[in-house]
Every structure is written in structure tokens, then in C-alpha cells.
Amino acid sequence: MNARTAEPSIGGTIDHILSVLPSLIPSAQRVARICAERPEEVAEMSGADLAAAADTSAATVSRTCQALGFQGFQHLRMLLVRDLGAAARATRSREAGTAGWLHSIAEGAGDILRTSLASVDVAAFEAAADAIVAAPRVLLVGTGASGPAAQAIALKLTINGRPCEAPVDGVSQQLTARVLRPGDVCIVVSSSGGNAVTLAAAAAAVEAGATVIGVTSFSRSALAEHSDILLVGGARFQSWDQGAVGAGLVQYLLLSVLQLAVADRMDGDDAERARWAIRDELGAIVAEPSDPDDDSATTVS
Structure with a gap:
């Protein structure tokens, strides 16, 4: 019990x-x-x-x-x-054709998101935000379907003045986790909590003495055993199609709220200057004209 x-x-x-x-x-x-x-x-x-x-x-x-x-x-x-x-609310029958799928999937994902963060422990969430702010080094880990959410939040954290690392491939994630130190934070994202590649990086972070923040849908998964702080959200997938959409959205939602909590804790002149410097740089990259005949021109998407 x-x-x-x-x-x-x-x-x-x-x-x-x-x-x-x-x-x-x-x-x-x-x-x-x-x-x-x-x-x-x-x-x-x-x-x-x-x-x-x-x-x-x-x-x-x-x-x-x-x-x-x-x-x-x-x-x-x-x-x-x-x-x-x-x-309790009126149930609208699904329309036929493409419009029906648009409404059905949107409503299904909305239902999932509406209660997806109800299982997040508030004390654990606060501890996670505090640990990220205080960490000398932050690593984001996520592979497979969890990779996009980890990559997106890594960018948002960096733009908000909290630099972090987010290698794309599992080998780089594991090697980077292995050289973390006590006080560093490793945010491990896995909806199932059982992805072997992701768990290898989590285990490496534990061995290195870093604080592991697990982000998953299941409170008693293998990832929970590797996590110092566990954030659980979004296990309700009514069907494969809604679940496939909902899983990624829930991870992104939970990590976005965490990113906002970190940014709120970083209020101060130094943090604000860092954020504006990064935003100015991003604006300059987007606004920079490119020569279609120049092979070295970089396209930003």
C-alpha cells in the first residue's frame, strides 16, 4: 500500500x-x-x-x-x-471524411491534455525546477518518439538563458551522461519509462552522481528506479491514433511548464541580459538574407 x-x-x-x-x-x-x-x-x-x-x-x-x-x-x-x-457534456458524433478526422483527433488529444498533468507531484515538480536552475550542467536525454520533445525543450531552455546539452543519438547521450558530476542534472524523457537506450544514459548519469529527473507516463517504470525526481504525466491513451498524438503532446506540455518554472526562477538582470542576447542572435540568424547562388548559405527552419 x-x-x-x-x-x-x-x-x-x-x-x-x-x-x-x-x-x-x-x-x-x-x-x-x-x-x-x-x-x-x-x-x-x-x-x-x-x-x-x-x-x-x-x-x-x-x-x-x-x-x-x-x-x-x-x-x-x-x-x-x-x-x-x-x-459530463454533450457528445458530438464524428463527421465523415477528412473533416471528421480533424475534429476527432483534435478533440481526443484535447481530452488527453486536459487531465494529463493531474498525476504530476507538485513537490517533485518544484524540486526539479530548483535543481535545473542550480545545476552547473544540464543534459537532456530522449530517444525514439520522446526525442522531439527533449530537443524542443532544450532549445527553449537555452533561449531562456539556461544553457543545456541535448545530443541527438543515444550513444552520445550515454557518453555525455557518463562525464556528468554531482550537482549536474540529467533530464531523462521516456513515455514508457522502459526504452533501453534511454535507460542506459540514465544509468550512466546515476553512476556519475548527477541528479536524474525522469519524465514519464508510468510511476513505477524502470526509469523511476533510476530517477532522483520523477515527473509522471499522461498515461491515458483511449486509442492508438489519439495516443500516438497525445503522448508527444503531453511530454511537450509537461516539459514546457517545467521550462517556464525554470525561467521564472532565473529572474534577474544577468538572466534577463542572457535571454535578450540569445533572442537577438536568433533574430539576426532568421533575418539574415541568403544568396541562392551561395553554396555556404544556411537555411533556418
């Missing part, structure tokens, strides 16, 4: 359940999955009803709720009822 009772913010109960679900034993996973996938039905169930639906015992239902961080089934049920009431 978790030491701290879970009390997700409004709309975040299912996200919290899904963030813990992979770490549960099979019988508990069945209970948790029914709660996440059929909350309207669970809201009308008793503990015995849920046990029968999951083909397990009432004792397993109780232990599952506690393993998820809730006081018991009635506490979990109350939170699901709360969230269902808050989310």
Missing part, C-alpha cells in the same frame, strides 16, 4: 490509475483496467460487483485500491463519480 493517499485533481483519477497499472500483479491489473476503461459502470458497482467483473476476490479489489494509493474501493469510486460529473 502506498504511504501517501492518492487524491488526484478533478479529472485525473483515471490518469493516476493508468500510471500505476503496469506495476500491478495480473489480478490487480484486471481490477484497475476495468476502473479505467469502464468508470461509468464502476461508479454503480459495489466492491463485490467489481470483483466478479474482474474474476477475482473482494479482498483483491481492496488491495488493488490500496496499491493504487486510495483508501479503499469507496474512496476510488467517489473520485470516479466526481470526475464523471465534471466531465
Whole structure:
């Protein structure tokens, strides 16, 4: 049972359940999955009803709720009822054709984003921002589908006056992590928390004594074991298409908020001068005319 009772913010109960679900034993996973996938039905169930639906015992239902961080089934049920009431709205049928996909995917991603940060621990988030500001050196690590979010936030941090490194390939990430020092920060981004290449870099950072900030969708993943500070967000993917869109957006959203928190902590004349110097340089690069006949001309996209 978790030491701290879970009390997700409004709309975040299912996200919290899904963030813990992979770490549960099979019988508990069945209970948790029914709660996440059929909350309207669970809201009308008793503990015995849920046990029968999951083909397990009432004792397993109780232990599952506690393993998820809730006081018991009635506490979990109350939170699901709360969230269902808050989310009640008219359902619009999907239009046919391209317009239908535009609306459907946008609405699905919006639903994911709306509650995606409910499972982020505020104290951990504050500690992560403080560590990044104080670190002599910051490394961003992310491969595969998590790579774009890591690269984008590395650039935003640099523009805001917090220089950082973000090698693109996994080998460079691991080698760079290995030469970090105590006090340095390694931000490791992996939605699944189980990417072997990313975990190798995280392990190298741990061995080097750096502070590892894990950004993932699952609270008890392999990445959690390597992280000094864990930021968990966005485990709810209703379907492959919405999930494929939502996963990257959630990572970018969470890292963007972290970047804003870091920038806020860096307020001061020196930080502001650094930010303006970088922005001026960026503006000069974008505005610089290029000669189409000059092979050395650089195109900025």
C-alpha cells in the first residue's frame, strides 16, 4: 500500500490509475483496467460487483485500491463519480471524411491534455525546477518518439538563458551522461519509462552522481528506479491514433511548464541580459538574407 493517499485533481483519477497499472500483479491489473476503461459502470458497482467483473476476490479489489494509493474501493469510486460529473457534456458524433478526422483527433488529444498533468507531484515538480536552475550542467536525454520533445525543450531552455546539452543519438547521450558530476542534472524523457537506450544514459548519469529527473507516463517504470525526481504525466491513451498524438503532446506540455518554472526562477538582470542576447542572435540568424547562388548559405527552419 502506498504511504501517501492518492487524491488526484478533478479529472485525473483515471490518469493516476493508468500510471500505476503496469506495476500491478495480473489480478490487480484486471481490477484497475476495468476502473479505467469502464468508470461509468464502476461508479454503480459495489466492491463485490467489481470483483466478479474482474474474476477475482473482494479482498483483491481492496488491495488493488490500496496499491493504487486510495483508501479503499469507496474512496476510488467517489473520485470516479466526481470526475464523471465534471466531465459530463454533450457528445458530438464524428463527421465523415477528412473533416471528421480533424475534429476527432483534435478533440481526443484535447481530452488527453486536459487531465494529463493531474498525476504530476507538485513537490517533485518544484524540486526539479530548483535543481535545473542550480545545476552547473544540464543534459537532456530522449530517444525514439520522446526525442522531439527533449530537443524542443532544450532549445527553449537555452533561449531562456539556461544553457543545456541535448545530443541527438543515444550513444552520445550515454557518453555525455557518463562525464556528468554531482550537482549536474540529467533530464531523462521516456513515455514508457522502459526504452533501453534511454535507460542506459540514465544509468550512466546515476553512476556519475548527477541528479536524474525522469519524465514519464508510468510511476513505477524502470526509469523511476533510476530517477532522483520523477515527473509522471499522461498515461491515458483511449486509442492508438489519439495516443500516438497525445503522448508527444503531453511530454511537450509537461516539459514546457517545467521550462517556464525554470525561467521564472532565473529572474534577474544577468538572466534577463542572457535571454535578450540569445533572442537577438536568433533574430539576426532568421533575418539574415541568403544568396541562392551561395553554396555556404544556411537555411533556418
